[in-house]
Amino acid sequence: MLQAQIFISSDHWKDELPLFEYIMQFLVKQKVQGATVYRGRLGFDGKHLNRPNDLFSFDETPMVISFIDEEEKVKSALTLLRKEVKSGFIVTNHVDKWI
Numbered sequence: 001m002l003q004a005q006i007f008i009s010s011d012h013w014k015d016e017l018p019l020f021e022y023i024m025q026f027l028v029k030q031k032v033q034g035a036t037v038y039r040g041r042l043g044f045d046g047k048h049l050n051r052p053n054d055l056f057s058f059d060e061t062p063m064v065i066s067f068i069d070e071e072e073k074v075k076s077a078l079t080l081l082r083k084e085v086k087s088g089f090i091v092t093n094h095v096d097k098w099i
Helices: 019-029 071-084
Strands: 002-009 035-039 062-069 089-094
Touching: 002 019, 002 071, 019 035, 019 062, 019 071, 062 071, 071 089
Parallel strands: none
Antiparallel strands: 002 062, 002 089, 035 062
């Protein structure tokens, strides 16, 4: 099995939807087994710390979308997603399924 993690910022949009919601709807259409969105309390983007609750901060809340499925399904979904969404950082990891 393969786990994919997509790192984005909550202030990114695709069409008229927040990017995280667009991606989740996309994954539903791809029939992946399931996905979870995590909202970070603090993030670092290589330039500065993102503290979403600080005074004068923009809503740059770091977010991660994580999903796991069979390797071919994950790769197929990510290939199609990259045609639609160019932003974000994606990593994959091979995982074992414990039942």
